[in-house]
Amino acid sequence: MKTLPAIKLEDVCFDYHRVGNRKQSLKNLMSLRNESFYLKKRVISDVNLQIQSGENVGLIGKNGSGKSTLLRIMAGLYPPFEGRVQVNGRISPLMDLGAGFHPELSAKDNVRLNSHLLGNINPEIPEILEWANLSGESNNPIRTFSSGMIARLAFSIATSINPEILLVDEVLSVGDEDFRKKSLKRMRDLMASDCTVVLVSHDLKLLETECSRIVWLEKGEIVMQGEPKKVLSGYLGD
């Protein structure tokens, strides 16, 4: 039987809707004549991409090129306006360290909450806290935590669910060197397993060493994709 790709994007387009120059108010809505209240901005255009199971892919591009949006489309968080997205596997999106955390809840309760949001109903709370070096802080509210501690906790939760697809958006740059090393090691372990990893980063060296393919995005379109060295030399020469 033919194996399905982990992620398949066919002619995917995505628009952001933003209120124009006006304030988003009822008064302005009523004062409109023939103009539209919302401005549509196409941020992803006709993207075709297929990522095989177990593949490690890096996404590069300048700020505003659509990398994070594409990652959210892959995660099913943003439904595409045109085209089709198909995903095969349990996804763990690591978009924004700390998203879904409640500052008043303890570390332990936040692990429980965040794991459930990621679809893990039986989280190994002690192990997750231990990996994040926060075993002694389990009952403290996370509003007392530093951003590095929150980053460790979020990374520990996201990778504890044994994802089949891990989508990482520039989170390894957060935190200190210890966190970076530790999280990189865990990510390498996942990469070495069957896990499909899509990594957005501006750290080109990291992408070159860790990814088997790099996709270069510019203004929401794929400019080039393929072997890391070739794509990176094209990107740097641009």
Add this chain to the structure above:
Amino acid sequence: MTNFTYDSSRPRRTFILKRPGGFILEYRLLRVLVLKDFATRYQRSIVGIWWALINPTLSAVVLFFVFHSTYSGKFSSGISFGPYILSGTLVLSFLATGIVTTTQNLVSSATIFTRLPARPEIFALSSAIVLTLNIFMGIIPLAVWNFIQGGTLSPFIFFVPVEALLGCIFITGLALICFVAVVRIGDVINVINIAATLATYLTPVFYPMNAISARAQLFLNLNPLTHFVNIFRKLTLNYGEARWYDWLYCSGSSVLVFIIGLYILNRTWKQTVTLL
């Protein structure tokens, strides 16, 4: 494997029943969210849950003080005016305030919906479930006031959870509609607040139905909150007649609002999520 776990060409569904274990996952998530909402809303305040009762109880006391001489004579069935008002303010603070609170909770959770696979429906439902505690705890001051006035609690009181469940469905549906609107136009939240205040006056909270004209009664009977209040008074104070019509109107309007809320959310989600 033959099927994709996510296919954007499939319509957005509220409950992921088709996925193995989907229902259990939604149920467990709901439980965790309810515990989270309870902990963050009540546990860390000094008087805890009693905060939620201060507003309806004080409102009832003030309304009692102001309207006592005007309306007390209108009750012929032995009901006391104080418990009558308190029962009304409890239901109103649960439903009207609940819709505003749940909408605000959804708006404040907006960043979660763009970063994690979380569904606003579950967040709205958990917020509404936590608010039912106001109703259950409110029975205590209601019973005390009623006892002081020489009354007893109704034998139908054990059916209050059924009404609370209907209230949850009603709040969830309306909050989802309001959320979709507020995300598009921020100041709709002010309109919702005004509507919630108007609903208070269009519900027989501090005046008996027989004190208003037949025409006004007809209008008030169109308001679902009137029927919620009627049922609650029957279930707690054994006052009036909560007929099958009241139950039917409450259930029908709750389910209808819930379905409309889900429909609007699902239909508009593609655009809504880009505005969060």
